[in-house]
Amino acid sequence: MTSTTHRDAAEIGRTERGPRPVPELGAQRAAADLSHVDTTLGNGLRVLAVRKPTVPLVEIRLRVPFGGTEPLHSATAEVLAETLLTGTAHRDRVGIDTELALIGGDLNASVDPQRLSVNGNALAARLPTLLDVLADALTSASYVDDEVARESDRLVERLAVSRTQPRVIAREALLRHCYGDHPVTREMPQAEDVAQVSPEAVRALHSAAVLPRGSVLVLVGDFDPEQVVGEVENALRDWSSPSDARIMPALPMLSGGDMLLVPRPGAVQSQIRFVAQAVPRTDPRYPALQLANLSFGGYFSSRLVENIREDKGYTYSAHSGFEFSGPSATVGVDADTANDVTAAAVLETRYELGRIAVDPPTAHEVGSVRQYAVGSLLTSTASQAGLATQLAALASNGLGVEWLATHPERLAAVTVEEVAQAAFDFFAPARFTGVVVGDAESLAPQLSALGGFTVGEPAAS
Structure with a gap:
């Protein structure tokens, strides 16, 4: 008959002769011994390409400094992130989704007070197509009226739900307590601000702030790093500006207190x-x-x-x-x-x-x-x-x-x-x-x- 007696972790970890010995750890190896190229392109974009051929895929991470102090910056930035990949001068939303699906790929955008992030992946052999879609969004995102309105409505609904969550409430309260009116406290825009965002405002923010100089693109996958840097430079040749991406104002130092x-x-x-x-x-x-x-x-x-x-x-x-x-x-x-x-x-x-x-x-x-x-x-x-x-x-x-x-x-x-x-x-x-x-x-x-x-x-x- 099978025993149903419960044993706690301490009992499981012991034998009649004493505690079970913990196996010795093997020799530690370096966290990263990787073939890579780390360079800055002529447009000011830093590119870090790392070869990791574990699977025939590639991962990309684009980080664009995206600070702003204007009252509606947070709301406009959120709408921009939601609509960046919904259409360009050359592809509509369906065209983008279809092209990414055909290469086993994905792209998504998000934003916080510090940066605009675009993450993606695809089959390594189809990286040029992934980069072409990314470049298209960076240089000619259209932000058509219907898409902006649709995504703004969805965003308002999500904000309403998020602001009922205890952890979100605590996060906002902590940031306000520590940093007052600093832009870092506006991780989530107010719903009424989102409702004021126009397609024209989103296009203006993209033109002024989605900039390569000071941004970072990381690529990791099954590729030759030197070759990939050339592909990136070719794909993003039209993404340029003499201005630097906007860094969020420095945070004040914290001191202890009530x-x-x-x-x-x-x-x-x-x-x-x-x-x-x-x-x-x-x-x-x-x-x-x-x-x-x-x-x-x-x-x-x-x-x-x-x-x-x-x-x-x-x-x-x-x-x-x-x-x-x-x-x-x-x-x-x-x-x-x-x-x-x-x-x-x-x-x-x-x-x-x-x-x-x-x-x-x-x-x-x-x-x-x-x-x-x-x-x-x-x-x-x-x-x-x-x-x-x-x-x-x-x-x-x-x-x-x-x-x-x-x-x-x-x-x-x-x-x-x-x-x-x-x-x-x-x-x-x-x-x-x-x-x-x-x-x-x-x-x-x-x-x-x-x-x-x-x-x-x-x-x-």
């Missing part, structure tokens, strides 16, 4: 968000800070997860991680909890921040997170799509394949003492600010008792 309680009447769950200033990937302290972050809350076996998820059950998911914006970077902590344990979860999060600053990661913890950091980097770049996305993020900040290839060495060189110093310098609770979004009537008394909280305006919905 948390903001953002009322969301009737909510049964709360969203907890802490944030503090960090350093970019180019800073010599970044590898040590990366390991300190992993120890704190950056992976499942971290201290924060062990405390408020595994031990106390306050949340299903707790996490800490980095967000990069040009030369700036922040480290954030997030968790969603039920109302009755929100204050306790905030208290324990503050406790873990203080603990890692004064009781830093041990040699064993550092060894574990070092292996995790290198392994996750290798995993994230194992596929063409993963490598292309990783390189696009790096290239947008002036980095490239060399940084990716040498980062495991930097992680390996970090000492336990350097991780301890990074934890002390960057994770002290006084360095953090943030928000809690939830039902203020039930949360305010408990959070006020903890101290360091002010009550803000109700969350928009």
Whole structure:
């Protein structure tokens, strides 16, 4: 008869002779040992072409700096991204979709306060066709009235749904709390602004801001990099401008301060968000800070997860991680909890921040997170799509394949003492600010008792 006795993870991990031994890790290999070309074309576009012949495909990632301070910039940019690939002077929407389908390809566009992104893929042998469609959109997107109206209506509907989502509400509240009226806070436009966007405004923004100088195109796939750069230069020969793409204004430096309680009447769950200033990937302290972050809350076996998820059950998911914006970077902590344990979860999060600053990661913890950091980097770049996305993020900040290839060495060189110093310098609770979004009537008394909280305006919905 089969036993139905439940065994937990600790029991499964032991035998009569003691804990099951963990297999030794194999020799680590470089994260990237790739044939590539990294060059800037005559039109100012940086092209990073990397050979990765795992499958006969190619992935492309175009990143165009797309900052703007005008009141309707966010709304116009969103409509532009939605309609960029709906028609050109030479192809209508059906023609674009059909041509991409015939080459096993896809293109899609999105935008945020920092950049316009165009992602795509196709069979490697059909890359010239993919580049031709991309060039057509970049140089002669038509933004016809009917398409703009149709996509604007859809966008308004999606915005209405998105703004009911707790995590979206928390994100907007956090950005406003940290950065006030800075353009970065307008990740999502207001529906009433989208309704004002005209086809003429979208065309004008495309002409003024969809520019090659300062932009980055990453290609990863089964090809010869030198040949591909020539194909890109030929395909995009008509995409040119003497102006530079628009970089978003630099973010102000964050300093620690009171948390903001953002009322969301009737909510049964709360969203907890802490944030503090960090350093970019180019800073010599970044590898040590990366390991300190992993120890704190950056992976499942971290201290924060062990405390408020595994031990106390306050949340299903707790996490800490980095967000990069040009030369700036922040480290954030997030968790969603039920109302009755929100204050306790905030208290324990503050406790873990203080603990890692004064009781830093041990040699064993550092060894574990070092292996995790290198392994996750290798995993994230194992596929063409993963490598292309990783390189696009790096290239947008002036980095490239060399940084990716040498980062495991930097992680390996970090000492336990350097991780301890990074934890002390960057994770002290006084360095953090943030928000809690939830039902203020039930949360305010408990959070006020903890101290360091002010009550803000109700969350928009």
